[in-house]
Every structure is written in structure tokens, then in C-alpha cells.
Amino acid sequence: MRVDGREVHLTSLDKVMYPATGTTKGEVVDYYARIAGVLVPHARDRPATRKRWVAGVGTAAAPGQVFFEKNLPASAPEWIARREIQHRDHVNVYPLVNDTATLVWAAQQNALELHVPQWRFGRDGAPHNPDRFVLDLDPGEGAGLPECVAVAVLARELLGAQGLELLPVTSGSKGIHLYAALDGRRTSAEMADAAHEWARELEAAHPELVVSAQRKADRVGRVLVDWSQNTAAKTTVVPYSLRGRLRPTVAAPRSWDELLAPGLRQLEFTEVLDRVDASGDPLASLA
Secondary structure (H helix, E strand, C coil): EEEEEEEECCCCCCCCEEECCCCEHHHHHHHHHHHHHHHHHHCCCEEEEEEECCCEEEEECCCCCCCEEECCCCCCCCCCCCEEEEECCCCCEEEECCCCHHHHHHHHHEEEEEEEECCCCCCCCCCCCCCEEEEEECCCCCCCCCHHHHHHHHHHHHCCCCCCEEEEEECCCCCEEEEEECCCCCHHHHHHHHHHCCCCHHHHHHHCCCCCCCCCCHHCCCCCCCCCHHHHCCCCCCCECCCCCCCCCEEEECCCCHHHHHHCCCCCCCHHHHHHHHHCCCCCHHC
């Protein structure tokens, strides 16, 4: 397949990646090729960790084999943009999903999910301060999207007073992501500290609904406000990425009106394509 002047070798396009819906690898590749115009701006110049399902997501009774991949394999095309990151005891070479061809290549690798940090590499090749902020609202056992919406409304009020305009994304999994654009003046550590404090404020004001610590025992019936994805080493699934759930759901940008309307649910890839064709990217101001 020729994409933006690059040759991407595609194989096994009839492989079923989502047995519950019969969605094939070919459909996954087609989705990423068509959604690239709105996905790539959110991923550009961010080191991409891929979550790969070797033979599809499987079923609830027999989940498919999956693994995270950070390092760019030696077999990757030379034209893929890349950057090195020094970890504690090793160096990883990460791909940058800067164009449609790289996104299609990742889909060929069975990378259903793409995860990136809140910061980007600059033109100088160095990591810059984060240009966006995120809170991941993750419902515990006995809680769901309605509880996440309630917390999202509270977070919108709290952070709005701090000058941050929150933009919602239904995660494609269980919860909601709340993003805000940053001016790049503060470091990842500073933003993580601020996010932690805001999560604690929400918990203190609404202890029956919000928890700010990861302990599962504390999360029953409540929503975890995960602030930690603002640290430099953490990542969040890219807006418009597919998710490796039983059905082909997507991390889908939404409006606040949608979030507050009855019957909120996670969206599947065909719905997201239709929405983007009709009205573009509601998260465009963040890209």
C-alpha cells in the first residue's frame, strides 16, 4: 500500500481482530488511514508506545495475547521518524507517529492502541515541557460512566477556576479523559504535582464519589482521578486510538452537551469516522 509516497507492506488483512464484531485487520488499517488527519496532530512528535495484539483481542473467556512495545524494531522502515530516550539502565528508540504512513505501519504491526506522553520533542530533538494536561477518570467496581460524568463536572468547575478549559474524551474503555491545553511554561513534574493536588481537593470535597489513590480496595463505587499520567514517564492513549476491548471502541472526543445527555456510552470506530466526517475534531484546539 502506498501512503503519502511511502510503501507500507500489508499482510493478513482478513485476520479477525475483534471476534465479537468480526472486525478484521483490513478494517483496522482502513480506520487508521482515514482517521489520520485528526489523530496524527495529537500524536505528532510524541514518543509512541504501541500496545499490540498478536492475533486479535480474543474473547472474554480467552483473551488475545497482548504486549506493550516501546522500542522501534530493527525491521521498521527507515523513513519512520524516531527519537532516543535514556531510561535508567538502557536507551529506547521510539517512533514518532508524525504521518499517515507511520500510523498505517503501526496498524500493520497489530498495534491497536497508541499511547503517548503529554509532552513533545522539539525541533532541537530535546523533550519540551508538556503542552497539554490530562485527568483519567477511571471508575471502580460498582461505578460507571454516570459517576465519571459527575466527577468530570466537578473537575471542570475546579480547574476552570484555575484557567484550564477541560475537553472530554470517552476513553473507549470504562471511563473519561479530561484534557486541557498548556502554555509550556511548567515542567511535567510541576504539572503532575498540581494535578495531584487537584485530585486530592476533589476527593476531600466529595469523598463518597472521588478517590485519588490507586488502591483498588478504596475505589469500590467511586471514581479514581488518575493524575499521574502528567508525569514525564507516563502515557495516555491517543485521542482517536482504537482500544483493545471486546468491541472496536475508540478514545473519542466528545462535547460537554453529549457528556451530560442521558445514555452516554463508548463509541465504536465506524461511529467515530462518521462524526469526524460530519463535524471535524472537537479536540482540534489541543493539537
